Amino acid sequence: MGRLILRAAEEAGVPLTRDYNGAQQTGAARVQTTTFQGARWSANAAYLREARARPNLFLRTRSFVTRLVLEGVRARGVRYERGGHEHVAYATREVILSAGAVNSPAILMHSGIGPADHLQQLGIPVVQPLPVGHNLMDHTALIATSTTTNQSLAPSVAEIMLNPKSHVNYFKKRTGPLTSTGTFEAVSFHEIEGTSFHVPGWPDVEILYASVTPAPTAKTASLFRITRSTYDRMLRQLESKPIILSGIWRLRPKSRGRIYLLDRNTSTPPQIDLNAFSDPEDVEVVLDGVRTYQKILASPSFQKVGARLLDTPVPGCEQLLFDSDDYWRCAIRQFSLPIYHQCGTCKMGPPGDPTAVVTPELKVVGVERLRVVDASIMPLVTSGHLQFPSYMIGEKAADMIKQEHSK
Ligand SMILES: Cc1cc2nc3c(=O)[nH]c(=O)nc-3n(C[C@H](O)[C@H](O)[C@H](O)COP(=O)(O)OP(=O)(O)OC[C@H]3O[C@@H](n4cnc5c(N)ncnc54)[C@H](O)[C@@H]3O)c2cc1C
Structure with missing residues (x-):
């Protein structure tokens, strides 16, 4: 056909x-x-399989991240549930959130990073007011x-x-x-x-x-x-x-x-x-x-x-x-x-953009040691399907992170 x-x-x-x-x-x-x-x-086959044996890669499956561990506006790690128990993973350098356009904003909001009025209504203490969850496409x-x-x-x-x-x-x-x-x-x-x-x-x-x-x-x-x-x-x-x-x-x-x-x-x-x-x-x-x-x-x-x-x-x-x-x-x-091409909910924007959640380096505005790297950062949905652009966001972020930490 x-x-x-x-x-x-x-x-x-x-x-x-x-x-x-x-x-x-x-x-x-x-x-x-x-x-x-x-x-x-898949991304797993293309990127993770060959990296599995690296000594600096540790994967924990069947784990559900619930919130970030924050010290003021500094991200220290994540809280997650596994096998009915709560665990904490600490980051040496920074936390990278890649839970997709639905769950990355949810984790941020549960951690107090989001629209102040929405968080206040739910009784979540506001750590950093940002338009998280808006701009869904x-x-x-x-x-x-x-x-x-x-x-x-x-x-x-x-x-x-x-x-x-x-x-x-x-x-x-x-x-x-x-x-x-x-x-x-x-x-x-x-x-x-x-x-x-x-x-x-x-x-x-x-x-x-x-x-x-x-x-x-x-x-x-x-x-x-x-x-x-x-x-x-x-x-x-x-x-x-x-x-x-x-x-x-x-x-x-x-x-x-x-x-x-x-x-x-x-x-x-x-x-x-x-x-x-x-x-x-x-x-x-x-x-x-x-x-x-x-x-x-x-x-x-x-x-x-x-x-x-x-x-x-x-x-x-x-x-x-x-x-x-x-x-x-x-x-x-x-x-x-x-079509399940959700994106845009942690929008990337230039300094001073009131609609931005992350900077062009994908750092969460006003929060230290925290980036979002997934389809949620797209300011505008692409004119094609999202899997490949999402891989590219990951590739670009990896380059920026390597460059910054090798300084
Ligand atoms: C049914 C379906 C079919 C699709 N088909 C195509 C297609 O044919 N071509 C195409 O280009 N695009 C397709 N897409 C879109 C594409 O898959 C997505 O746009 C792309 O995967 C987005 O990448 P991401 O990294 O932002 O999020 P995801 O790929 O969703 O990755 C997020 C990851 O975080 C994990 N996660 C979420 N919450 C938590 C949590 N709280 N704790 C721990 N882990 C968590 C998830 O399990 C997932 O592994 C499809 C999407 C769906 C749903």
Whole structure:
């Protein structure tokens, strides 16, 4: 299906890009992954495995950090729970917090570093007032654009798994469908001029295409919090049909959410208020993405396989004329998913920036010996997926830390 999408995109006037992580992001391309020898290559595999034997590396798993150990505004270590007991780890030089965009701000707030009014409401003594947890961003994707075709565009998972050749190829030669990107085969990035944060060369919308044969069941849909009644009304008709699942993503949204604490108990999960589409511009940008997708669907290559947009209205939007702009505005608000690209909640900023939580060296403003190194420091979400930029934040921080401590 990947080839078909690239052909269709070209026919619709979308340029092809060979490497969307390179000089030209805008355009259509095959999906790239962090893969090595036919298998997904995680940060653990890429960085930690080969460092495991180092005498200066000590890893403690199954450990849950609850708070920082602070002496005034000086970080000394962390408190953590393991096996039902509380432990403390002290840092010789500095503490580096890398618990991700949800939990890094939570740990800071439990330690008294955060918005003063919020901490005071919870009875947490304020050590350093900072806008921790604000500026939450994610990529949110409209998924109401399922498309049926008159033929299967890719082998089904069952066909692949039941074919002994798939396994022989994977284990002996590291080739074949088991080394592929699964159902996600192609992606296209589009620029929409005039939108906030638009910079020529940086896309504002992403369309991710997956061939799914057969269509997802009610059980799979429930994993995405699609209710049974929505499934029955909208998606059940697709069962056993070959479909293209396309997600239309707003990249670099204007809307901002927030991570906050519900109480002082460190085992209560923090609250994620994404506040997606609170800024109407984000809705308009995705609407533009829908129209772009429809142009690609109208291409000769897609028409040859009978591509047809599912025209059963999204529940909650039935009163609006299907395919009108207002219908899509409603569908975008009703039938979009967060893509788990949360970031921005310990924002990096220059000196004097009242919205910054960390400095350009990733040091927590006003606190000594404490850095945050993860996706939470991004001032603005990237226009691509976050795994790789998160590795780069780690690499850059490692360089800065080595440079500083070797002085
Ligand atoms: C389901 C899913 C699928 C994704 N797929 C993709 C993809 O295909 N491509 C892509 O580019 N991006 C993808 N992402 C996004 C990407 O994984 C994240 O943006 C990236 O991992 C962020 O890196 P991070 O270091 O900020 O946080 P994380 O990778 O979340 O690392 C934080 C670490 O801290 C640990 N931790 C958290 N709290 C505590 C605590 N209190 N004590 C001790 N340890 C703690 C966590 O266990 C975790 O290991 C996906 C995310 C999700 C959730």
